[in-house]
Every structure is written in structure tokens, then in C-alpha cells.
Amino acid sequence: xxxxxxxxDGLRSGAGTAGRARRRPGVGTVYRWELRKLRYQKRTYLGLxxxxxVPILFVVAVQFRHHRAGGGDFAFASYLTKSGLVFxxxxxxxxxxxxxxxxxxxxxxxIFASEDHNGTLKxxxxxxxxxxxxxxxxxxxxxxxxxxxxxxxxTVAVIAGSLESGFNSVQTLSGTIVSAxxxxxxxxxxxxxxxxxxxTVVCIxxxxxxxxxxxxxxxxxxxxxxxxxxxxxxxxxxSATQPYLLSTQFNAWQGLLRQPIDWAPIVRAAWVCAxxxxxxxxxxxxxxxxRDVAGG
Amino acid sequence: xxxxPPVEVRGLVKRYGELTAVAGVDLTVHAGDVYGxxxxxxxxxxxxxxxxLGLIRxxxxxxxxxxxxxxxxxxxxxxxxGFVEAPTFYPYMTGRRNLELLAAFDGDDARDRLDExxxxxxxxxxxxxxxxxxxxGMRQRLGIAAALLRNPKLLLLDEPATGLDPAGxxxxxxxxxxxxxxxxTVLLSSHLLAEVEELCNRVAIVRKGDIVYEGAIxxxxxxxxxxxxxxxxxxxxxxxxxxxxxxVSDVRVVHGRISFxxxxxAVAELSQALVEAGALITMLAPQNVTLEDLFFxxxxxxxxPGHAGLGGAAGDRAPAAAEASS
Numbered sequence: 001x002x003x004x005x006x007x008x009d010g011l012r013s014g015a016g017t018a019g020r021a022r023r024r025p026g027v028g029t030v031y032r033w034e035l036r037k038l039r040y041q042k043r044t045y046l047g048l049x050x051x052x053x054v055p056i057l058f059v060v061a062v063q064f065r066h067h068r069a070g071g072g073d074f075a076f077a078s079y080l081t082k083s084g085l086v087f088x089x090x091x092x093x094x095x096x097x098x099x100x101x102x103x104x105x106x107x108x109x110x111i112f113a114s115e116d117h118n119g120t121l122k123x124x125x126x127x128x129x130x131x132x133x134x135x136x137x138x139x140x141x142x143x144x145x146x147x148x149x150x151x152x153x154x155t156v157a158v159i160a161g162s163l164e165s166g167f168n169s170v171q172t173l174s175g176t177i178v179s180a181x182x183x184x185x186x187x188x189x190x191x192x193x194x195x196x197x198x199x200t201v202v203c204i205x206x207x208x209x210x211x212x213x214x215x216x217x218x219x220x221x222x223x224x225x226x227x228x229x230x231x232x233x234x235x236x237x238x239s240a241t242q243p244y245l246l247s248t249q250f251n252a253w254q255g256l257l258r259q260p261i262d263w264a265p266i267v268r269a270a271w272v273c274a275x276x277x278x279x280x281x282x283x284x285x286x287x288x289x290x291r292d293v294a295g296g
Numbered sequence: 297x298x299x300x301p302p303v304e305v306r307g308l309v310k311r312y313g314e315l316t317a318v319a320g321v322d323l324t325v326h327a328g329d330v331y332g333x334x335x336x337x338x339x340x341x342x343x344x345x346x347x348x349l350g351l352i353r354x355x356x357x358x359x360x361x362x363x364x365x366x367x368x369x370x371x372x373x374x375x376x377x378g379f380v381e382a383p384t385f386y387p388y389m390t391g392r393r394n395l396e397l398l399a400a401f402d403g404d405d406a407r408d409r410l411d412e413x414x415x416x417x418x419x420x421x422x423x424x425x426x427x428x429x430x431x432x433g434m435r436q437r438l439g440i441a442a443a444l445l446r447n448p449k450l451l452l453l454d455e456p457a458t459g460l461d462p463a464g465x466x467x468x469x470x471x472x473x474x475x476x477x478x479x480x481t482v483l484l485s486s487h488l489l490a491e492v493e494e495l496c497n498r499v500a501i502v503r504k505g506d507i508v509y510e511g512a513i514x515x516x517x518x519x520x521x522x523x524x525x526x527x528x529x530x531x532x533x534x535x536x537x538x539x540x541x542x543x544v545s546d547v548r549v550v551h552g553r554i555s556f557x558x559x560x561x562a563v564a565e566l567s568q569a570l571v572e573a574g575a576l577i578t579m580l581a582p583q584n585v586t587l588e589d590l591f592f593x594x595x596x597x598x599x600x601p602g603h604a605g606l607g608g609a610a611g612d613r614a615p616a617a618a619e620a621s622s
Contacts (some may be wrong), residue, residue, distance in 0.1 A: 118387065122384065128401060
């Protein structure tokens with residue numbers, strides 16, 4: 001090993017920061033660096049790649065099926081061939097089962113656990129940031145990642161779908177026809193409403209990431225919880241619970257596709273998701289604030 | 297607040313269920329100290345350092361860094377830097393990027409010190425490599441660079457030379473010495489006793505989570521008393537004389553020679569007693585007591601310096617001449 005006996009004089013000159021105000025980092029610093037860190041990690045691209053690839057594969061599959069079967073037997077085939085704007089909505093419908101919970105969990109479940117895995121928690125907690133600032137920055141990063149993933153899926157689906165079926169007017173669930181620009185607006189509003197249950201999945205992912213301190217356990221655990229809600233929803237005798245299940249809230253956006261707009265499922269999604277999400281987030285926050293960093 | 301010592305620990309306890317990792321540690325590190333925190337593996341050194349940095353919540357007791365509680369606010373670490381166990385970084389980022397992140401998390405003008413910190417630890421040429429490919433020694437050096445970004449007044453280092461090759465250990469020692477010479481207070485945990493003896497002016501020796509000595513190394517050596525080796529024309533008789541001589545203690549036979557401790561006056565009187573008893577002295581030489589001797593004496597013996605096997609031989613053990621306390 002080469003010598004490390006170089007001068008440290010310059011580093012000691014200036015004699016600290018006593019006597020003047022210190023410029024302190026904040027949540028924004030953590031948020032920016034967490035986003036930067038995501039750029040260096042493969043799993044980031046795995047999730048975002050899947051978010052972009054799924055709509056393309058879906059369009060290819062629809063095209064293939066359409067050509068082979070003449071566009072008749074597929075449940076959504078008649079809508080899908082009329083307007084490309086239907087593609088993102090159909091993907092939202094099917095993506096709720098595991099695709100979007102999984103993509104969301106990839107980062108939310110990993111963001112604290114990976115610090116334990118790398119042993120870096122002690123490194124960042126001994127700088128100039130309070131624990132709550134680190135937690136908040138990380139939580140916002142996980143949410144941002146989920147938003148970006150949903151936005152990518154929606155946008156790619158709109159473009160690929162429009163290339164396949166045209167940028168045409170859409171028929172709402174009430175049977176009325178809305179113009180293509182209005183349809184596009186409804187698509188993005190639907191994506192926005194879809195983020196309500198997705199934010200809850202983020203909270204659950206953060207909780208498991210904080211508690212398990214293990215990325216794989218947190219990611220799989222988040223997905224399992226999501227699937228468990230689906231299972232409860234289809235169990236006979238438990239149908240009364242359906243309006244209050246997390247899985248049901250993934251369909252709240254359909255209220256936007258009615259004329260007039262049905263706000264009831266959207267409002268319900270907001271408070272039901274809050275009931276699940278806030279305790280999960282609060283617990284994760286308290287655990288992170290009070291935990292002993294004895295390993296990483 | 298500014299007159300408060302860099303580190304003041306009082307009654308620090310950490311229990312994990314039935315296990316007591318740290319049992320009532322008291323220590324004070326004064327400004328300008330190079331303070332060695334010594335103890336065998338599992339003695340609770342790292343746990344104690346983690347509590348000092350606010351990473352672990354103590355079961356009882358208090359930690360104050362420059363008068364501030366690290367559990368209350370991270371501002372307590374404003375003039376503090378260091379690492380516990382091996383320094384850790386994000387393996388998928390370069391050394392430089394890791395330091396940029398930490399400088400951002402430090403705020404203030406830490407970013408301006410980045411190049412100089414890399415230069416100080418001579419990692420400038422490897423700064424663009426991912427940390428995942430760094431050797432242990434390089435990570436240790438990067439850990440020092442990360443600490444220097446904060447321009448600290450107090451440096452807390454946990455086994456900084458562990459895992460380094462001899463040249464690396466020497467270089468690390470020189471760097472710590474240089475930083476200390478420039479006025480930085482250093483607290484380092486180590487089990488490399490020669491390193492601590494060379495670097496530190498004060499030590500705390502911990503055994504099973506409890507401090508068995510805290511104070512200056514010089515005082516510790518003084519308290520242990522001078523150790524002598526003796527050879528005479530009649531060692532059997534000389535042994536009896538030594539045991540009976542007031543002021544002479546810890547009498548035993550080491551490698552065929554008599555060993556004892558005592559001050560100058562006691563040794564002079566012993567010489568006369570030996571001659572009067574007909575055991576003529578063929579050799580009487582003072583032995584240097586090393587920190588290592590004292591460390592083992594305190595951590596493996598009964599907690600009193602001079603009681604455990606200096607030299608490791610069996611023999612009679614008289615009560616120690618002095619107490620090991622400060």
C-alpha cells in the first residue's frame with residue numbers, strides 16, 4: 001500500500017466552523033442524492049424497463065391476436081381496435097394484480113434495507129442530517145419512482161396503442177363518446193387516481209424495508225400483501241369486505257370514465273388507502289427514528 | 297458550551313436482554329488528547345463508540361460531545377467525524393461520488409475539501425473507480441477521507457489499522473499523529489497495543505463492558521511500579537528475603553530468575569538485606585513494563601496492574617504496590 005502520510009495541513013486550516021452559521025443539508029439534499037443513487041442501480045432499470053416493455057408487449061400481443069383471430073374473441077378487443085387510448089386503461093386494470101405493486105416494491109422495499117445490506121446506514125447517520133430528514137428524503141424517492149413508473153407505462157401505452165389503433169375518441173363506461181384530447185386527459189387523470197393505492201403500496205414497502213432490513217424479504221413481502229388483498233376479495237363469504245380492500249382501490253379510476261364522473265370510489269380510495277398507508281408509514285418512521293444501528 | 301470536553305461519557309450502559317454489552321462506562325476525553333480505548337474483542341468497545349455517535353440508544357447513562365447529546369440532535373456531531381467498525385460506502389458508486397454524497401450530507405463547505413481529502417489519503421488516482429472494487433485498506437483510507445471532509449475537531453476511529461498491511465498501519469499511524477499534532481482530538485479504539493502506546497497519551501481499558509482503568513499511560517505505568525529481575529548466588533534464599541522485604545511485591549520466578557516490583561528505596565534496602573543474608577547479587581536489572589503487559593494484567597488478571605503474569609511464568613504473587621485508578 002502506498003503512503004497515506006500526505007499533508008493534512010490544508011484540511012485543518014480554517015479551524016472548524018465556530019462563530020459562523022453552518023449551511024445545513026435538508027430533505028431536498030437526501031431526495032436529490034437518493035434519485036442519483038437510483039441511477040447507479042440495476043434494479044431501477046429493471047422496474048422502469050418492465051414499465052415501458054409491458055405496454056409494448058401488450059400492443060404486440062393484441063396485434064398478433066387481432067390478425068390471427070380477426071379481432072373478435074378477446075374481451076377488450078372491440079375497444080382496443082377502436083382507440084389507442086384504451087390500452088393504458090386496460091393495462092391499469094391488469095397491472096393492479098402484481099405488475100405495479102412489484103415495480104413499486106422494487107424500490108420502496110429496498111430503499112432502507114439496502115442500507116443495512118451495504119452497512120451504509122451508520123455512514124449517513126453520522127453526517128449532518130437528522131434521521132427524519134433521511135427518512136423523508138427516501139420515502140419521497142420511493143414515491144417518485146412509483147410515479148415515474150406509472151407515467152412511463154401510461155405514456156408508452158398511449159403512444160404504442162395510438163400507433164396500433166389510432167388516436168381516436170373513446171367510449172366511456174356510461175356509453176358516451178368523448179373526443180381523443182378529452183380521452184387523453186381522462187387517461188392521465190386515471191393514472192393520477194391510480195397513484196392513491198400505489199402510494200399505499202409504497203408505504204407498506206417502506207415499512208417492510210425498515211422492519212425486515214432485508215431487501216428480498218421486503219420486496220416479496222410487499223407483493224404478497226398485495227396479492228393477499230386480491231385473494232380476500234375473491235373468497236366467498238368475504239365479499240362485504242371488498243369495498244375496503246386495498247386491491248379494490250386500484251379500480252377507483254373507473255369512476256372518471258362515467259358521465260357524470262362518479263367520485264364515490266375515488267373518495268373511498270382516498271380514505272381507505274389512508275387507513276392502510278398512514279399507519280404503515282408512521283410505524284416505519286418511528287422504527288427508523290428509534291432503531292439501534294448495531295450492524296449497518 | 298465551548299469549554300465542554302470533546303467526549304464526556306457517564307454511567308453508560310447497554311443491555312441486550314440478559315446480555316450486558318456495556319456496563320457503566322465513564323470516560324472523559326480532553327481537547328488535544330489522543331485517547332486509546334482498549335479492550336479485548338467483545339469487550340463492548342464498538343457498542344460504546346456507536347452510542348457516542350448516536351447510532352445506538354443507551355439503556356442508561358449519558359454521552360456528551362462538546363457538551364451536546366448526540367441522541368437529541370445530529371448537531372452534536374458538528375465537529376465530530378469518524379467511523380465504527382470498517383468504514384462503509386455504496387459499492388456501486390465511485391470513491392469520489394461517495395465522498396460527494398457525504399459532502400452533500402455534511403453541508404457547509406465540505407465539498408471544497410474533497411480533492412484535498414482524497415489527496416491526503418492518496419486515493420486521487422483511484423477516485424473514479426467503484427468502491428466495490430476497493431481493497432480493505434483503500435476503504436479504510438476512504439473512511440479517513442470521508443471523516444476529513446467534516447473538518448472535525450474530534451475524530452472517533454474504531455480499529456483504524458485493522459486489516460492493513462504493515463506499511464498501511466505505519467501510514468495510518470503517521471496520519472493520525474499528524475492530525476493530532478495539528479490539534480485534532482482523537483479517540484481510537486484498538487487492540488494494537490504498540491500502536492496505542494506510540495500514539496496515545498491517555499487510555500481507557502475496558503473489560504467485559506466495564507472500564508478497569510482510565511487515565512494517562514504514564515500514570516498507569518507508574519501505578520504498576522517498577523519491575524526488576526534478580527539473580528544471586530543463592531536464589532532460594534534470595535526468594536525468601538524478597539518475600540519478607542517491605543515495599544517489595546509481586547515476587548515470583550520467571551524463566552529461572554526472580555522477578556519483583558518495588559520502588560527505588562525498597563530495592564536499595566533489598567540489596568542490603570540480600571548481602572546480609574549471604575545471597576550475593578550477580579544481576580539486578582529493571583524491566584520495562586509495556587502497555588501490553590499492563591493491558592493483559594488488567595483484562596485477564598484481577599483488574600489490578602502487576603498482578604497477572606508479566607512474563608507468563610508461575611510463581612508467588614504478592615499484592616500489588618499500587619492501585620490502578622486515576
